Each structure stands twice: as structure tokens, then as C-alpha cells.
Amino acid sequence: MKPKIFIDGEHGTTGLQIRALLAERGDLEIISIPAERRKETAARAEFLNAADIAILCLPDDAAKESVSLITNDTTKVIDASTAHRVAEGWAYGFAEMDRDQAKTIASAKRIANPGCWPQGPIATLRPLVTAGLLPADFPITVNGISGYSGGGRPMIEDYVAKGEDASEFLPYGLTLQHKHVPELRAYAKLSHDPIMQPAVGNFAQGMITVVPLQLGGLDHVPSGADLHAAIADHFAAIKGGVVEVAPYAHLERMPEIDPEVYNGTNRMKVYVFANDKRAQALLLAVYDNLGKGASGAAVQNMDLMLGA
Template structure:
């Protein structure tokens, strides 16, 4: 059976990437609204209700409007906005988060795609909390750098207009109230939001996130090898996933620690570094903010919902 897929917001950065990944699929029929009707609620409602799966690549308010326009009980939804990340009735679309998350997504009517930044934190922290290596009330810091495509069309245009003169390292969200904080807190299994300091670099896509861990205040300090083993064991137990854990190495620097090294793939790679004598560790995550961080994750969720191999249309 050929599934009808409607990308609401297909002209945006994420929508274009999803459409490109799905264009050659024989098991899908991509239905596309005429450009002149994209802002017409009546026309959008027609396409949304005709779809087997609707993928929303819209601002939050528009995504909520699209969901409200669906009047049947058959159209399934993948929302790539942040509108429903912690909303009741929506399943979180990070398939590697739990051993059964892929099955939950496969059976779901409403899937909320993860944010790019939260995936780095959740991938690094959730297995450690679940394994009792970190307490849920641990005071977390989280920082990193992402390509400017994560800011959407306006940021892309701004960076590309400045060329080499654009800011090479631009911290933002310095009011410490980023909209991804509720999502990070809920799915990382932590009691309070991390201190989150994101930044944008002068490159199109790719990202590297860091969770530094000052472990000295814990009643029991886990060794770096325990942290690494907990992460490796968790992701080895997830069938068909894209998250991998690099070998535990005593590196001080490496060319592999490059935010762009996994671009054009759907992979997310974790690196663990530790100094047991100082009771300190850091977990780095590297992935494509437009791949696993956005369009790749949406296609992976679509594949799960259709019951096809997760790697279909994706580069592992």
C-alpha cells in the first residue's frame, strides 16, 4: 500500500530536506499543496485530512493550527516544531531514547520530533540517570555549537550575506530561558533544567554538544569507564538505531571532534572523556542539526510509523 504524505511547510529548511529525502520513494505518494494556497486554512485542511501521515514543518502556532484542522481519526502526524514536545497525547520521536521507544513511535498517531539541541543532552544524560550513575537532581550544565541553518531562513540569509565576516562563535539564549528547556528536563529524566548556553558558528550545518560533569559532590563517584559502559550498553540494546558510542580514549584533542564530521548522515555519536582522579568527565555528542537533529529524525519516525526499515532514505 502506498502511503500519502503531506509536508505542511515544505518550503522551509526542514521541509525541503524531508521532501528531498523522500522524493524517490516508491512506497509513498507525496501530496503537495499549490504555492498560492499554502496560507489558506481551507486548502491546508483538505490536504491534511487527505494524508495518511502529515509532517508539520511550521512555526509553533501554525503547527497547532494544522493539528486543529484535522477532522478525521486516520491522519497521523509528525510535528517538527516545538509546539507539542511535552504535550499530553504526543509521543516523543527520539527512537533511541528507550529500548521500546521505536515501538511506541510505530504505533503512535501523534509524534513530536525532538529538537536538535535536546537530543545531545538526552542522549548523554538519560541512560546515566536510568542506570543510577547520576541522580535526577544533579546540577547539569549543557553547551555546544551548531551551524547557522538551525536558525531558519532569516539566520541563513544573515550569515550568508556576511560571508567570512559573520560571527564565528555567537552565544545566544543568555537569558537562560530557552524554549527547549522543558523538553530537556522531561526526557533527560532530571528534576530541574540545565544551565544551557548554546552558540552558533559560521558554518551551515552540523553540531557538537557538551555535557561537563563535575562528579566530586556525589556520594558515589562513577568512573569514566562506568559512564562509558552505561551509554554503550544502552545504545547497543536499541534495535536499528543511529546512536553510537565512540571507544573510551584518553584523547586531549582529535580531528574527529568536529561538529561537521557527521553531516549528511542520520548518526549521532557520543564521546566520553574522564579524569577519575579529579572526579570529572564530559560527554560530547556530534550530529547533523538538519539530519538527526531535524529532517533525518522526521524520516526515521516516518519509517517507524510505516513499518519499514529505519534506514530507508537515510544515510547511516
């Protein structure tokens, strides 16, 4: 019997991407609410409880409501909203975060799908804090650029309407209260809130995250090679992961560091650059904000939960 998958919010940006990724999957049964019943709470409850796995692609409050509508002990949940990312009882759906995280996801009934922006910084910072190369209270700043699909339907419609007149580089999060800060702090093992200042570009999807490090104030200043080795060792120990670590290199620029290079995939590639004389480093990650950053991660988590 094929597992039943219900995407609650299948007509939003993330939901549509998940439907596309699952379109050719003959091993699954995708169940959907009939169009005429789509706004009925009773219909949502019916389909949520009929599913083996429910994937929630909803605003936070609606996602919480969906969870409350599940009355059985069999439906497993993957929540793509922000609602449960640091909630007790929910496993964080970044399979490569730790050596045993994929097993944790596979055995969990409630998975909080990661946000797109925190995954790159978590991938580069967590191994360094774990290895003792960075203290938990190290001051962290995160910046970078994402495609406009990261802003959901309103931003997509705005950028498409403006076409070439849309902003090529639009900083946001200027109130320093970005919704992804709590999960970034928690899963990067930081003891203080980082500064997160993202930007959106005039392209649909893809992203680069950048974490600059001023290392000179540390009692023991790690070299760039030290940083790279810790990150590389972390991901080398994870079987079946989709995160790749680029070779350590001293280069002024690399054309392959393109925010759109992994679009349509679930891959992530991380880079370490450093100037040891200046005691400075940069940690970069490149991935698809709708792939590893959203829909692709949800499908990866679903497969882990199904034992695939």
C-alpha cells in the same frame, strides 16, 4: 496503495530537507498544496485530512492550528515544532531514547519530533540517570555549537549575506530561557531545569553538544569507565538504532570530533571523556542538526510509523 505524505510548511528549512530526503522514494506519494492555494486554510485542511502522515514544519502556533484542522481519526502527525514536545498524548520522536521507544513511535498517532539541541544531552544523560550513576537533581549544564541553519531562514540569510564577515562563534540563549529546556529536562529525567547555553558557528549545518560533569560531590563517584559502560550498554540494547558510542579513550584531542562530520546523515556519535583523579567528565555528541536533529529524525519516525 502508496502512503500519502503531506509536508505542511514544505518550503521552510526543515521542510525542504525532508522533501530532498524523500525525493527518490518510490514507495511514497508526496502530496502538495498548489502554489495558488498555499495560503488558504481550507486547502491546508483538505491536504492534512487526505494524508496518511502529515509532517508539520511550522512555527508553534501554526502547528497547533494544523492539528486542530485534522477532523479524521486516520491522519498521523509528526510535528517538527516545539509545540507538542512535552504535551500529553504525544510520543517523543527520539527512537533511541529507550529500548522500546521505536515501538512507541511506530504505534503512535502523534509524534513530537525532537529539537536538535536536546538530543545529544538526552542521549548521554538519560542512560546515566536510569542507571543510578547520576541523581535526577544533579546540576546540569549544556553547551556546544551548531551550524547557522539551526536558526531558520532569517539566520541563514544573515550568515550567507555576511559571508566571511559572519561571526565564527556566536553565543546565544543568554537569557537562560532556551525553548528546548522543557524537553531536555523531561526526557533526560532531570528534576531541575538545566542551564543550556548554545552557540552558532559560521558553517551551515552540523553540531556538537557538550555536558561537563563535576562528580566530586556525589556519595558514590562513578569513574569515566562506569559512565561509558552505562551509555554503551544502553545503545547496544537498541536494535536498528543510529546512535554509535565511541570507544572509551584518554586523549587530548580527536580530529574526528568535528561538528560537520555527519552532515547529510541521520547518525549520531557520543563520546565520554574523564579525569578520574579530578572526578570530572565530559559527555559529547556529534550529529547533523538538520539530520538526526530535524529532518532526518522526522523521516526516521515516518518510516517507523509506516512499519518500514
